[in-house]
Amino acid sequence: MRFKASIQNISTFTKLTASLNSLGPLAWLKLSDDQVCFTIIPEQGTQVWAVLSIDTIFETYTVQSAANNVINLEVPLASLNRALKSALNATSAHIRLTKKDNMPLLALTIVTTSSSNTYSAFPTTGTNNEDPFDQSPLEDFGVGVRETIITQEIPVRVLGPDTVAGLHEPQCREPDVHIILPPLLQLKSISDRFTKQALAGTKAGTASTASRTRLELAANMHGCLRIGVKTDAMSISSVWTDLSNPDLDPSQVHNGEIGIAEHPSTRMKQLGTADGRSEEGWAVVRIDGRDWGKVMSVGRLGGRVIACFCHEHALILYVYLPNETGEDESVLTYYVSSYSA
Amino acid sequence: MVVLNFTLTPEAAAKVHDLLVCLGKFSDTVAIEARRDKFSFTALNSSKSAYAALSLDSKQFFTSYECIPSQGGSDGRFTCSMYTKALLSVFKGRLYDPSARFGSIDSCEVSVQDRADQTECRFIVKMICNQGIIKTYKLTYEATDVMHALFDRNVAKNKWSMHASAMKEYTEYFGAKTEMLDIFAGEDGRTVFKSYTEKISSGKEVLKHPLVTAVAVRVADFEDFNVQPGLHIVISVKDFKAIVSHADTLKTSLKAYYSQPTRPLQFSYGCDGLLCEFTLMTSGDSNAAATPAAAIQSPSRGNSRARSSTSDRPSNTTSRPEMPPPVEPASRRAPKRRLPGSRPVTEPRRPEPDADSLFVQQEEDDARWEPVDYNKEEETLGWDASADHAAPVYPTFTDSASLSRTESAESSEAIAPTQRVSQVSGGLW
Known part of the structure; x- marks a missing residue:
């Protein structure tokens, strides 16, 4: 079993692990020849299934194993994130799977250089010069650079193929409404505020708080998104209009053109209006405000988000990570289930 | 009767704050020892594995300094101990901050009231603030006998020194x-600082x-480096971080002196009349790197403790007094390199936000x-329903049964709701 790679996009990798870590402490990391998958299945709350193309985060990537060159690991996200943070100023960073005292671990090796500027009484010599006899402080006066190698060891567990065989991505019926979400920072701050308002006056940890923080999220096929919260004392909601409902790609829909004609979203297009005032045509889900706040944490990656609403059933978010080539898109899929009314 | 009066500039008072923060990471109480020529703060941690002595030079550090101990002549001293937190609440942060509108001071005057003809013994701090405000704090103190850990630098053959800011950067990783922190002098021209935890766990743990x-x-990045290759020495990483971040506030070089594992190690740094010395117990395999120094037998415990009045310039002594070996030999027999004196984690301290930190910018974003x-x-909308206002009580209600009941008991003017809002069937909407 071999895995090693150099990390080409430390910032993306760090943000990814931070976003995932808000949903659960452990991730199932599946490394294969053509993609890297992160999956978080918390005991309750939202599941994430992330599929990344290799070059989203890695380059010079090698993975080898007896099981079709697939390696499954269980990774503590907080440690991984912490380790990656120390690489933010790195000149290079490599990661590999190794063993120490029979314990598997991911070793992250980081090389950083920082100027030794005015600290040292005697300036040190240039960076890449390994020959100790070649130090000539006079020549390099004032251009001293400290080069440091940092190794971070993240404990992991290797998962056997049979352990992960039982894990499946959730199945869901065709969505009633699909819509591109407004900027997540806006959405997050509004939903956080709603949750906070709903909680005002309650004591933390009491049983009643869980039902109070239910956000009602709704969208129609005319570019409207509505988010609201209702408690004994208040009812607030915000509506976005002029959002975009992307067209379905016939090649991606079961039965092609016929499938689209029979698709629930086609029916939903007949209902509701673009000003969001009509009571008809909304697909509604009820979600926990705190859990939603954790999901919104993915906004730091700056991707495009399409939300698919299955009325009274589930909300599925597809987060497309920005990439230059436009091919092999990396997608994070969030499965948020709806509470019953 | 003792006379002890001194005055500090705002900069020096801010340094006192910084050093108290550092000492607070070692011990709840700090001991004070005043002599004619210097004033020192010392602290020993509860497991006696770390000892800190920070001495302030009477001429350089203070604007004025006067100390006449009640006895002992020129070698006499005044000692006492105080709660670190009590002193910290007087020597607050930002005593010296030219840009701050509040909190900064013009000077700080300290005196000790310890006279037979007065009923109260107090450590009195006067903060002279701008616009003529004087804040006077009177602190109680406890008489104590200050002990010093002695360290013989002649035996400590291994030394290195590095700018504290660079070292701070490394600790942030x-x-x-x-x-624990293992300091390992590699043979490949690099020295490895490894932080780790000795814990055997299995399964999901x-x-x-x-x-x-x-x-x-x-090694070339050190200002000075002279350590036997292959030598491992293990100390507590918390102690190390506390020392490095304090040394970083002084923007000075941190020097380390040590002989071999299980023998004490000393960190030393200072500037402008402030000299900081931390003597730490070390662990590690002392046989792994047998040195000529290893032949030296440790002196008996009786000798190893010495009252500071005998000598506190350890480098001049020819005997080899040592820091009291803490908890003791079980640790040496133990195969694992568990630091015998590593303190139980009582209260996890939140890392203080630091402007120079590597990660702060990122995290704020x-x-x-x-x-x-x-x-x-903190930011919640609401009103204060507690009934303990001195102001007139207006009838008020709150959606909390228990609270309103006590409220109505205490103030007859408040009217308790008969029903919770949530119990109204159907709600308001």
Whole structure:
């Protein structure tokens, strides 16, 4: 079993692990020849299934194993994130799977250089010069650079193929409404505020708080998104209009053109209006405000988000990570289930 | 009767704050020892594995300094101990901050009232603030006998020195919750600072194991480096971080002196009349790197403790007094390199935000993406329903049965709701 790679996009990798870590402490990391998958299945709350193309985060990537060159690991996200943070100023960073005292671990090796500027009484010599006899402080006066190698060891567990065989991505019926979400920072701050308002006056940890923080999220096929919260004392909601409902790609829909004609979203297009005032045509889900706040944490990656609403059933978010080539898109899929009314 | 009066500039008072913060990481109480020529703060941690002595030079550090101990002539001293937190509440942060509108001071005058003809003995601090405000704090103190750990630098053959700011940068790579720091002088021209935790765990627990971080620093990046190659020495990473971050406030070089594992190690730094010395117990395999110094037998415990009045310039002594070996030999027999004196973690301290930190910028940018923790929100809309106002009580109600009941008991003017709002069937909408 071999895995090693150099990390080409430390910032993306760090943000990814931070976003995932808000949903659960452990991730199932599946490394294969053509993609890297992160999956978080918390005991309750939202599941994430992330599929990344290799070059989203890695380059010079090698993975080898007896099981079709697939390696499954269980990774503590907080440690991984912490380790990656120390690489933010790195000149290079490599990661590999190794063993120490029979314990598997991911070793992250980081090389950083920082100027030794005015600290040292005697300036040190240039960076890449390994020959100790070649130090000539006079020549390099004032251009001293400290080069440091940092190794971070993240404990992991290797998962056997049979352990992960039982894990499946959730199945869901065709969505009633699909819509591109407004900027997540806006959405997050509004939903956080709603949750906070709903909680005002309650004591933390009491049983009643869980039902109070239910956000009602709704969208129609005319570019409207509505988010609201209702408690004994208040009812607030915000509506976005002029959002975009992307067209379905016939090649991606079961039965092609016929499938689209029979698709629930086609029916939903007949209902509701673009000003969001009509009571008809909304697909509604009820979600926990705190859990939603954790999901919104993915906004730091700056991707495009399409939300698919299955009325009274589930909300599925597809987060497309920005990439230059436009091919092999990396997608994070969030499965948020709806509470019953 | 003792006379002890001194005056500090705002800069010096701020330095007192910084050093108290550092000492607070070692012990709840700080001991004070005043002599004619210097004033020192000392602290010994509860497991006696770390001893700190920070001495302030009477001429350089203070604007004025007068100390006449009640006895002992020129060698006499005044000693007492105080709660570190009590002193910190007087020597607050930002005593010296030219840009701050509040909190900064013009000068600080300290005197000790310790006279037979007065009923109260107090440590009196006067903060002279701008616009003529004088804040006077009277602190109680406890008589104590100050002990000093002695350290013989002649035996400590291994030394290095590095700018504290660079060392601070390295400590920031260390993962949270690690306990030990192994300083290893490699043979490949690099010295490795490895922070780790000695904990055997199995199954799922493995994943909770803290990060192991090794920072390999080129020997050439040290200001001075003279350590036997292959030598490992293990200290507490918390102690090390506390020392390094204090040394960093002084922007000075941190010097380390040590002989071999299980013998004490000393960190030393200072500037402008402030000299800081930390003597730490070390662990590690003392046989792994047999040195000529290893032949030296440790002196008996009786000799190893010495009252400071005998000598506190250890480098001049020819005997080899040592820091009291803490908890003792069980640790040496133990195969694992557990630091015998590593303190139990009583209260996890939150890392203080630091302007120079490597990560702060990133985290601040990133913080808005974190899920909100509604349990510790300060900003909530509401009103104060507690009945303990001196102001007239207006009838008020709150959607909390228990609270309103006590309220109505205490104030007859408040009217308790007969029903909770949530119990109104159908709600208001």
